[in-house]
Amino acid sequence: MRKHNALITILLALTIVGCGDTLKDKENYFSINETVLKPKYKSTDQVNLEVVNNKNKTIDSIVYFMNNEKINTTKGNGKFSFGLKGKKLGYQNLKALIYFGGDTISSNKRIELVADNAPVLLNYDIVNTYDHDVDAFTEGFEFYRDTLIESTGQNGKSYLAKIDYKTGKTYKKVALEQQYFGEGITVINDKIYQLTWQNATGFIYNANTLKKIKSFIYDKKVEGWGMTNDGTFIYHSDGTEKIWKMDPETQKLIDYVNVYTNDSKIKSVNELEWIDGKIYGNIWQKDAIAVINPETGAVESVLDLSALRSKVTNKEAEVLNGIAYNKKTKTIFVTGKNWNKTFEIRVKN
Template identity: 60%
Template structure:
């Protein structure tokens, strides 16, 4: 197990995060008793929340909240048990509002909920290689109607391109204004959506003509990184461990998940691709692809792609980034920033 975790740590560059709150008591009257709390909680577990009452106040009742949602109440100092199975991975904010006499006071605590899934080490097989433009700083990579589309970054060099992946022949290219750094793309509902990096601006094109129809501003203060969709909703990354869920009709963020592999938070997830109900994601600066459960955020599989480098004429700075699923052949196309090749692969356990 230790060897396996070590391999994953090398591949994904995990950052282990501790659980508790550094503030041992925000309230002078009551505190949440964390003496029996583990370093991390996992999804099948429950948390038993008790109150310390150092001043021996006569307590009438206690209302309990998890992430500002009331989950129950007790009389006096009786402990409250709450199951964590339906909570998203990441930090959970506990609050107990204690009522005594005509007064009330809050006690708070933060815990961390991590994944109980052990990721499978997946295998891949190269079935074909194709040329890739070494001037392409790949940010978005996606098939639409059996044609490959690519979005690239770098100010003054960003473009959206539709081309023949077998020959590299360009069918159409749209150059972005030099003030924009292009990022992820995805097709949904007859539209092509494109992100920009730090400009907090997105573009919506007609999927057939690639005519720009709308420019929108992110409704969260985040960066734009990778993009994919499940046929209804768009998912996008922002350089952290979060994958945001966006309504393409309104361009509003409606939810998010936090990506964890075991008790490790995976930050800097980048390009995304929806494949058979899972999200495949590149990890910035790592030669690895993580397979993520889109509901829980748990990493269920790992693809170590470092073996591709022996076939390339690239530098260590030319990082893996680009995942495109071809539903016609049921194969996955991967490439990287300024790579000279695209690899068509199949994946197995």
């Protein structure tokens, strides 16, 4: 009886194999031809798509997608080219749905869209040097009228303060609760918006009195890093290459750009400042500022501020982090975490 059952099992297995290739086998029939793809593209480039037919099967049609949006249909094993103008910088997910003999197989590839041009190195002059509180773990830095507003981090030590930038002295301060690690700030419509790092919570204050108006919860699973605004929308970095656009009325994150040079994405975008239509962003662990196009995320120029480090005398000084633009003087105030100096600089064209 056991021999009889074993024979039936073998016969069934042979029958299944004889019926045709499995789905896993069929997935190897076709693939997007990666030999005609480049690892990095610019917006002016054309992407060439075609499918490799590994088993010489008769293809009825192919439907091509990018980022889950249909972009073209070809009859048979048709080739297809398309442009990238207006697409968001970053990774683009390509998919081909291949229809053949009553079956459908998909093939996926990924390409990367980078900025069109290399960033330009900017020069600057130091206009003034001021004292800065060496205990301030600076996370946000912004002028409101003639007053410098500063937000600091570290659990149990975070606060929001109004600063006399000429002396570095604090004349009004609001401490955050122990569990919050303070992050970036921005002032819009006479309100200060403040992020926290990993608490998924932000705060809104009256810009004149520093009285807290409300708190809000991030509507996406992101960290809070830097903030700035263009007078209408808030821009919020999250420690990755993304800069989010926020509606200040609803605090909803409604869109984003990916920050890229012509070579690669720029991770860890930190403190932000809006200056003449561009976003100036500190890059964590770099003593440099990237000047970013807010519409595309492309890094158009770079300020190398590493020379300022030699002028900071306290040994505990950490990374550059703090950009505040004074519209009256058209100068930029920069500092860092636990720096004992703030530098007023003027960028040279």
